[in-house]
Amino acid sequence: MFPEEVPPSPPVVEAAVRGAGVDCLLVSRILRETTDIRVTPGHAYGPAGFAGMWSGAYSAPPNVYTVQKVVIETRLFSTNDFVVLWSGTSTTEPTSSMGKTIDQFGTLLTKALSEAKVL
Numbered sequence: 001m002f003p004e005e006v007p008p009s010p011p012v013v014e015a016a017v018r019g020a021g022v023d024c025l026l027v028s029r030i031l032r033e034t035t036d037i038r039v040t041p042g043h044a045y046g047p048a049g050f051a052g053m054w055s056g057a058y059s060a061p062p063n064v065y066t067v068q069k070v071v072i073e074t075r076l077f078s079t080n081d082f083v084v085l086w087s088g089t090s091t092t093e094p095t096s097s098m099g100k101t102i103d104q105f106g107t108l109l110t111k112a113l114s115e116a117k118v119l
Helices: 010-020 098-115
Strands: 024-040 043-045 058-060 063-078 084-092
Touching: 063 098, 084 098
Parallel strands: none
Antiparallel strands: 024 063, 043 058, 063 084
16 A cells, blocks of 8 residues: 555555544554573482492583564554554564464454454
8 A cells, every 4th residue: 555665654654544434443563572591400410329339420501592572563553533442462472483473463463352342
């Protein structure tokens, strides 16, 4: 609808939405992205076997990994007067597939809108 690289002005967006003949407009935007660092502690085991004669000590190092999170704000607007009918935020952990992440977000959003009785 908006081929220019520059974001359209609000009046242009409102005219396009009204021209599309829809009742509502759903807008989602990323508020922030965070990366959590998680550490699983390592383990150390003492000697095993009869009186420690069969094997020595064993240790496993800690496991360090990151988890990315995306906080998304979603608003549902009436196209009659562009007032907010519903709004919410969600935190999503991206999956290995962008399509899967979008499907999960859509399912969550549909459930939230249904529970709020706006669908």
